[in-house]
Amino acid sequence: MRVFVTGASGWIGSAVVPELVGAGHRVVGLARSDSAAAGVAAAGAEVLRGDLDDLATLRAGANNSDGVIHLAFIHDFTQFEASVQADARAIETMGAALEGSGRPLVIAAGTPALPGRVATERDEQVLGSPVAGRFLNARATLDMAARGVRSSVVGLPRTVHGDGDRHGFIARLIAIAREKGVSGYVGDGSSRWPAVHVLDAAHLFRLAVEQAPAGSRLHAVGDEGVPILDIAAVIGRHLNLATASAQAEDFGFLGQILAVDQPASSVLTRELLGWQPVQPGLIEDLDKGHYFG
Numbered sequence: 001m002r003v004f005v006t007g008a009s010g011w012i013g014s015a016v017v018p019e020l021v022g023a024g025h026r027v028v029g030l031a032r033s034d035s036a037a038a039g040v041a042a043a044g045a046e047v048l049r050g051d052l053d054d055l056a057t058l059r060a061g062a063n064n065s066d067g068v069i070h071l072a073f074i075h076d077f078t079q080f081e082a083s084v085q086a087d088a089r090a091i092e093t094m095g096a097a098l099e100g101s102g103r104p105l106v107i108a109a110g111t112p113a114l115p116g117r118v119a120t121e122r123d124e125q126v127l128g129s130p131v132a133g134r135f136l137n138a139r140a141t142l143d144m145a146a147r148g149v150r151s152s153v154v155g156l157p158r159t160v161h162g163d164g165d166r167h168g169f170i171a172r173l174i175a176i177a178r179e180k181g182v183s184g185y186v187g188d189g190s191s192r193w194p195a196v197h198v199l200d201a202a203h204l205f206r207l208a209v210e211q212a213p214a215g216s217r218l219h220a221v222g223d224e225g226v227p228i229l230d231i232a233a234v235i236g237r238h239l240n241l242a243t244a245s246a247q248a249e250d251f252g253f254l255g256q257i258l259a260v261d262q263p264a265s266s267v268l269t270r271e272l273l274g275w276q277p278v279q280p281g282l283i284e285d286l287d288k289g290h291y292f293g
């Protein structure tokens, strides 16, 4: 397949491109800067220069492809709503280009937070949450199945970890522990944190673009829910710091997230696509030490 990938230069895109190329697909990666273009080309993809707001470029990228994986997102949490709207326009533009063709459009989203219960692929985020806009975009994508698009949504857990993760939530948690001199957790530390290794996530994106049925909601979940206390303990051990309960405010924007129990399962995804995570789980990956170099 010739696959158009937005966000090809990002953390997950940098794993998805080689995964696709390694499986014999041709990849065209969207890149908005020279450095992103160089990285995308080095990973074995053709480069399409453009920005998410450049809808004509997105349309052309989708038109000239056998399918799209949409990973680009403007991670500016000070203007989250504007980022969600840009995402919505990009999804609609690329979906319209694929309309009636049966070609796939796969987008990234999060897994729902349903405290006290393990979220499955059948669950949707309750509207009214801070990230509800992204779930509306996910729903709009799934609705494109009725317009002849083989659309699917890959729900990613809170952390997509692996060697080279420099700005994900785990990297941030480690930076905060270093800053404060203590490895903290919120409350009693029992809130569960779902996770996946970036290479396992990349594999699922490939399976989705190759074969997910139209309208599939998928979960790229390796660990269903690691208690935040266990994460703090392993970080404390590696940094030689004490582990202690702290106020949510001590973690900045991450505090709200840490306090929420968000376990999620991927049983239905595994059954549907035969996906099987094979990479280390979050604790094992942390214990490899690469986050602490």
Ligand SMILES: NC(=O)c1ccc[n+]([C@@H]2O[C@H](COP(=O)([O-])OP(=O)(O)OC[C@H]3O[C@@H](n4cnc5c(N)ncnc54)[C@H](OP(=O)(O)O)[C@@H]3O)[C@@H](O)[C@H]2O)c1
Residues within 6 Å of the ligand: 006, 007, 008, 009, 010, 011, 012, 013, 030, 031, 032, 033, 036, 050, 051, 052, 053, 071, 072, 073, 074, 075, 108, 109, 110, 156, 157, 158, 159, 160, 161, 168, 169
């Ligand atoms: N990583 C996680 O733990 C996680 C968890 C849940 C959901 N997700 C979602 O998964 C997707 C991929 O995440 P990621 O971790 O790979 O993010 P990332 O490392 O921040 O990469 C974002 C990608 O989007 C591109 N991008 C940003 N603004 C753009 C713009 N205006 N025009 C064109 N491209 C633009 C970036 O290009 P540049 O290289 O030029 O900046 C980069 O390729 C996102 O939708 C993210 O929200 C990630």
